[in-house]
Amino acid sequence: DMGISDRPSWCPALAAALLAGGVFVASAAPAAADDPADLKAQYRRPNEIPFPAANPYSDAKAALGHTLFFDPRLSGSNTASCASCHNPALGWEDALPVATGDGAKALERASPTILNLAWAEPLMWDGRKDTLEDQATGPIEAAGEMNQPMASLAAELSAIPAYRRMFREAFGSETISGPAIAQALATFERTIVSNRAPFDRWIDGDDTAIDEQARQGFVLFNGKANCAACHSGWRFTDDSFHDIGLKSADIGRGAFLPDLPVMQHAFKTPTLRNIATREPFMHDGSAATLRDVLAHYDTGF
Numbered sequence: 628d629m630g631i632s633d634r635p636s637w638c639p640a641l642a643a644a645l646l647a648g649g650v651f652v653a654s655a656a657p658a659a660a661d662d663p664a665d666l667k668a669q670y671r672r673p674n675e676i677p678f679p680a681a682n683p684y685s686d687a688k689a690a691l692g693h694t695l696f697f698d699p700r701l702s703g704s705n706t707a708s709c710a711s712c713h714n715p716a717l718g719w720e721d722a723l724p725v726a727t728g729d730g731a732k733a734l735e736r737a738s739p740t741i742l743n744l745a746w747a748e749p750l751m752w753d754g755r756k757d758t759l760e761d762q763a764t765g766p767i768e769a770a771g772e773m774n775q776p777m778a779s780l781a782a783e784l785s786a787i788p789a790y791r792r793m794f795r796e797a798f799g800s801e802t803i804s805g806p807a808i809a810q811a812l813a814t815f816e817r818t819i820v821s822n823r824a825p826f827d828r829w830i831d832g833d834d835t836a837i838d839e840q841a842r843q844g845f846v847l848f849n850g851k852a853n854c855a856a857c858h859s860g861w862r863f864t865d866d867s868f869h870d871i872g873l874k875s876a877d878i879g880r881g882a883f884l885p886d887l888p889v890m891q892h893a894f895k896t897p898t899l900r901n902i903a904t905r906e907p908f909m910h911d912g913s914a915a916t917l918r919d920v921l922a923h924y925d926t927g928f
Contacts (some may be wrong), residue, residue, distance in 0.1 A: 749813050
């Protein structure tokens with residue numbers, strides 16, 4: 628119960644607020660709804676993308692990561708790229724209830740968006756990856772996903788002169804390795820940042836950027852509806868894990884924290900950025916529309 632059981636299951640004002648936020652590329656608890664200046668300040672976008680000291684940004688590295696991300700040779704079958712599950716036209720997801728892996732087999736969970744991952748650690752629905760460098764090659768090597776051993780991929784790419792040149796430009800050496808592939812992919816993924824949306828212009832002081840219904844939705848979102856308890860900050864996520872009562876045998880974060888009852892069936896709070904292009908919703912794709920999401924929080928079903 629999110630404290631909204633006395634309102635209709637579909638709230639146009641709340642939906643308008645969600646859809647106002649949209650595409651470029653652990654927040655404090657929200658301020659009281661009667662303190663609009665402080666509250667809006669908590670949703671202000673950062674000015675720069677953070678890159679780790681161990682993997683600093685370079686144009687050459689980002690360009691290499693971009694090329695790798697869209698290359699189906701990263702899969703064992705040479706038919707699936709990272710973009711197969713993280714399509715830029717679909718909010719960097721795939722519009723499927725659950726992802727499809729090697730041999731067109733359905734996986735257990737939905738493909739999460741890669742928007743704004745530079746700020747999003749830990750990663751994955753269950754938080755099992757600490758960094759983008761750690762996460763980037765996981766799906767490549769997973770037998771059920773892209774099914775490509777890293778040694779085989781490195782040998783395949785090493786036979787391509789253009790790739791040897793790109794690795795030399797990015798890393799100073801034509802040697803192609805798993806860690807270098809991971810660093811390039813992670814660098815590119817950190818550049819995938821939501822564009823400034825009407826919501827951002829409103830936060831920055833343009834009172835005409837969103838309409839009255841969306842402004843009412845913002846008040847609900849941070850007040851009675853209590854959405855901001857989990858979807859806080861400019862990315863609309865607390866980067867934490869919650870059990871929201873979905874009917875699923877998947878225990879999520881609980882698999883890694885078995886002694887914490889609150890983490891059983893808990894999954895990472897997804898960002899709400901670009902929400903209009905990212906149906907269906909939830910870690911298992913069980914909510915087909917935004918209306919279904921709000922109905923779940925309203926009724927518990």
